[in-house]
Amino acid sequence: MSAAPVTRPVPAQRVLRLLCMAALAVLVFVPLLFVLLQAVFPQLAQGSLAQPLGHWRTVLQDPAILTLTGNTLRLGLAVVAVSALLGVPLGVLRGLFDVPGAKAWDLLFLVPFMIPPYIAAMGWILLLQPAGYLQQLSGLHVAGLLFSFQGVVLVMALNLFPAVYFAVSRSVQVTGARLGDVAAIFGASPWRAFARVTFPLALPALAASLLLVFAAAIEEYGTPAVLASNAGFFVLVTGIERRFSDWPIDLPGAASLSVILMLLALGAYLAQRWVTAGRDYATQTGKPTVAQPRPLGRWQVPVLLMFVAVATLATFAPLFAIAATALTGTLSGGLSLDNFSLRHFEALFADGSAALVALRTSFALAIGAALLTGTVGLMLAYVVVRVPGRASTLLDGMSILPNAMPGIVVAVGLILAWNQPWLPVTPYNTWVILLLAYACLLLPYPVRYAHAALRQLSPHLETSAWVHGAPFRVALWRIVLPLLAPSVGAAMLLVFAMASRELVASLLLAPTGMQTVSLFIWRQFDQGAVGQGMAMSLVAIALTCLLVGLANWLQIRYGRRSG
Incomplete structure (x- = not known):
C-alpha cells in the first residue's frame, strides 16, 4: 500500500522546488540550450542571430x-x-x-x-x-x-x-x-x-x-x-x-x-x-x-x-x-x-611534484562535485517524490537528461554558454567550469539513489514531526536526511570516484596551467613519460576500486538495515 504524498508545508516546498529549478537550469539546461542555439545560429559567438540553420546544408553535404x-x-x-x-x-x-x-x-x-x-x-x-x-x-x-x-x-x-x-x-x-x-x-x-x-x-x-x-x-x-x-x-x-x-x-x-x-x-x-x-x-x-x-x-x-x-x-x-x-x-x-x-612512484609523491598538485586538484574538484550533486540530488528527489505535480515531473525528466548528453557535448555547451562576450562575470577559464561539468555529467547518480531510498521512506514520519511542532527544515535535517544518508553517501562516493578520473571535459575546459589526474596521465603519455603516467594510473585505479567497494558496502549495510 503506497503512502500518501506529503502536501505541507506548501511555502517551504515551493521554495525547495524553485531552488531545484535554478540548479537544473545552471547545471543542465544552460549547456544544452547553448549547444542547440549554436547549432541553429552559426554566428551566435559574435552576438548575431543571423542566417539561422544556414550552415546545415554545408554540414550535411x-x-x-x-x-x-x-x-x-x-x-x-x-x-x-x-x-x-x-x-x-x-x-x-x-x-x-x-x-x-x-x-x-x-x-x-x-x-x-x-x-x-x-x-x-x-x-x-x-x-x-x-x-x-x-x-x-x-x-x-x-x-x-x-x-x-x-x-x-x-x-x-x-x-x-x-x-x-x-x-x-x-x-x-x-x-x-x-x-x-x-x-x-x-x-x-x-x-x-x-x-x-x-x-x-x-x-x-x-x-x-x-x-x-x-x-x-x-x-x-x-x-x-x-x-x-x-x-x-x-x-x-x-x-x-x-x-x-x-x-x-x-x-x-x-x-x-x-x-x-x-x-x-x-x-x-x-x-x-x-x-x-x-x-x-x-x-x-x-x-x-x-x-x-x-x-x-x-x-x-x-x-x-x-x-x-x-x-x-x-x-x-x-x-x-x-x-x-x-x-x-x-x-x-x-x-x-x-x-x-619504484622511481616513478617516488617522482609522483616528491614534494612539489606536478602529480601531487594534480591529485590535490582532482580531489578538491571531486569533493566539490560530490557535495554539489549530493545536495542537489537530494533536493530533487525529495521534490519529485514528495511534491507531485507537472513541475516535479519536468524536474524528474531534466534530472536524467545528462544520461543522453555525452561528456563532450556538456563541455561544448559550457564553453558556448559561458564564453559569451556580453557576460560581466563568467566561470569560464576557472576551476568552477570544471565543477559545473562534473556536476552535470554525474547528477543522475545521486538523484536515482536518493529517489529509490525516499520511496521506501514513509511520509508519515515527517507528518508526525510537523504535528508535534517541528519546522519543515528540522524534519528534513533530523529525520529525512539521516535515513537517506547511506544511499546518498554511496552515490557521492561514486561521483567522487568518477569525477576524479574524468577526461574529455577536463581536456576541453581545464584552465591553462591546471592539471587534474586524468590530464596529468594523458599529458605524460603524450610527452613520452609513460612510466609516470602508468604509476599515476595505478593510484587512480586503486582509489576508484576502493571508493566503489565502500559505496557497495554502504548500500549492502543500508539494505540489511532496511530489511
Whole structure:
C-alpha cells in the first residue's frame, strides 16, 4: 500500500522546488540550450542571430561529417555486439549455474569497469606493440590487430562488457532461474524454458545494459584518440575535439557534431524503450527469491576455462601492462629484475611534484562535485517524490537528461554558454567550469539513489514531526536526511570516484596551467613519460576500486538495515 504524498508545508516546498529549478537550469539546461542555439545560429559567438540553420546544408553535404557519423554508429554497434557476445553467455552461466568461485569472478569482472578506458588502451599498446611485453615473453606481437577497427572494438568491449554481465546475471539469478524451473516442472525442455521464460524476463535488464554500452562507446574519447586515430578511423567525439583544438576554431561545426552525437544517444534510448515495450513481466509472487543454482556437471571445466580466458583478457592483461610499466625504470630495459624500480612512484609523491598538485586538484574538484550533486540530488528527489505535480515531473525528466548528453557535448555547451562576450562575470577559464561539468555529467547518480531510498521512506514520519511542532527544515535535517544518508553517501562516493578520473571535459575546459589526474596521465603519455603516467594510473585505479567497494558496502549495510 503506497503512502500518501506529503502536501505541507506548501511555502517551504515551493521554495525547495524553485531552488531545484535554478540548479537544473545552471547545471543542465544552460549547456544544452547553448549547444542547440549554436547549432541553429552559426554566428551566435559574435552576438548575431543571423542566417539561422544556414550552415546545415554545408554540414550535411560534407562527406567528412557523414563519415564521422557513420564511423561512430558503426563503432557503437560493434562494441555492443562484442559486449553482448561476451557478457550474455557469462551472465547466463553465472545466474543459472553453480560456477566455482562465482564471487571472485564478479570481482575480477568489475575491475575492467574501474579502469579508465584511455588507460586500458595505453596498457594494450604497451602489451601488444612491437617489442612490447607480449613479444618479450613469447616472441610475438599483434600490433596489426590492435591498431585497427577490430582492435578498437575489442579493447572497448573488454572494458564495457561487465555492464552486460552484471545486468544479465542478476536478472537471471533473481527471477528467471526460479520461473524457468517452474516451466521445467510443467514439461518444458531446458532450452524451451530458457527461450520462453528465463531470457524474456532478462530482456529489460539486457536492453538497459546494451544502451549503457552504446552510449559509453559513442561518447568515449580516449580509446578512439589513442588507437583509432592511428588507424585513420575518426569518430564524432574526436571530430568535435579537433574543431576546438585546430585553428581556426569551428564553433558551429562543433555544435553541429554535438547535436548529431546527442541524437544518436537519444535514438539508442528510444530503441531500448521500443525493444522493451510490452515486455515487462510481473511475477505476481511478491519479492523475488534467488533460485538454487544448477550444477555444471561435465561442463564445469569448459565453463571455468571460458571465465579464465575472459578474465585474462579483460582484467589481467591490461593490469599487467599498467603495473609492469609503472614498476620498471625504463621501457627499453624490458621485463627484468634489474629494471625493477619504484622511481616513478617516488617522482609522483616528491614534494612539489606536478602529480601531487594534480591529485590535490582532482580531489578538491571531486569533493566539490560530490557535495554539489549530493545536495542537489537530494533536493530533487525529495521534490519529485514528495511534491507531485507537472513541475516535479519536468524536474524528474531534466534530472536524467545528462544520461543522453555525452561528456563532450556538456563541455561544448559550457564553453558556448559561458564564453559569451556580453557576460560581466563568467566561470569560464576557472576551476568552477570544471565543477559545473562534473556536476552535470554525474547528477543522475545521486538523484536515482536518493529517489529509490525516499520511496521506501514513509511520509508519515515527517507528518508526525510537523504535528508535534517541528519546522519543515528540522524534519528534513533530523529525520529525512539521516535515513537517506547511506544511499546518498554511496552515490557521492561514486561521483567522487568518477569525477576524479574524468577526461574529455577536463581536456576541453581545464584552465591553462591546471592539471587534474586524468590530464596529468594523458599529458605524460603524450610527452613520452609513460612510466609516470602508468604509476599515476595505478593510484587512480586503486582509489576508484576502493571508493566503489565502500559505496557497495554502504548500500549492502543500508539494505540489511532496511530489511
